[in-house]
Structure formats: C-alpha cells, structure tokens
Amino acid sequence: MDSKRFWIILPITIIIAVILAIIIYQKVIILDEYEYDMYLTVGEVTGINLDTDAIYFGTVRPGDGVTKRIMISSDGRRLARLSAEGDFTEWLSYDDELFIEGDREIQINLKVPGDAQFGKYNGKIKVIILR
Numbered sequence: 001m002d003s004k005r006f007w008i009i010l011p012i013t014i015i016i017a018v019i020l021a022i023i024i025y026q027k028v029i030i031l032d033e034y035e036y037d038m039y040l041t042v043g044e045v046t047g048i049n050l051d052t053d054a055i056y057f058g059t060v061r062p063g064d065g066v067t068k069r070i071m072i073s074s075d076g077r078r079l080a081r082l083s084a085e086g087d088f089t090e091w092l093s094y095d096d097e098l099f100i101e102g103d104r105e106i107q108i109n110l111k112v113p114g115d116a117q118f119g120k121y122n123g124k125i126k127v128i129i130l131r
Helices: 003-029
Strands: 030-042 055-060 065-086 097-111 119-130
Touching (some): 055 065, 097 119
8 A cells, every 4th residue: 555545544544433432432321411401590589480391590699599409310320420501600519420329319509699790590401321
C-alpha cells in the first residue's frame, strides 16, 4: 500500500472507530434518562405550587430556600448522574452522583441569593441511570 493511500484510510478508520465506540457506550452504559423542567419565581411573597408535571419551586423571596424531591426507580443497584441547566442552576445543590436501588428519593435544594432579581426563572434537571 502506498503512503498516500495509508494516510487517507487511517483517519477514516479512526473516525469510524470513535463513532462506533460512542454508539456502543450509549447503548451499553445508559439504561434510562429522565428530564424534568424546573420553574422558579423570585418575588416579595412566598408562594407554593403543587403541580406535578414539572419541578415547581413556587415563589421564593431573595435569601430564602426551598427543597424539592423527585422519585427515581431502578431494577437493581445503579449509578445515577444528575446535571442541571438553566437560569438558576448555580442556586441549586444536589448529589450529582448517587446509587439507587429500587425506589429512591432525590433531594434538590434551592437557595436564592439575597441580591437575586425578582422575576421568573427556568431550568431543567437531567437524571441519567447507568449500568
């Protein structure tokens, strides 16, 4: 095989190998994914929202906090990874990796800074269950 042909085939082979590794990793390792919308209003008075179609922190005053819980199920001992994105993720605290077995309640804590601006904030939290 000549040198030019080798340098053309090598990168193509590497790209194909990387793509296959990503596909296999996702299929073998990730068992389930959950994504929850999160909503928060920062305002003068505290308000509660009990709807269950998303994670509603309600209306929270600057400097106050709220805890919400979500239930995750697993058919065996599994690792769960959590990640958040959105307008107020830096105000959240949660275990970003934990083991679940059967049903497990996950706690998400919110602490609104004292200098937070009044308004509506949106985000998402994603839970990935790994093999």
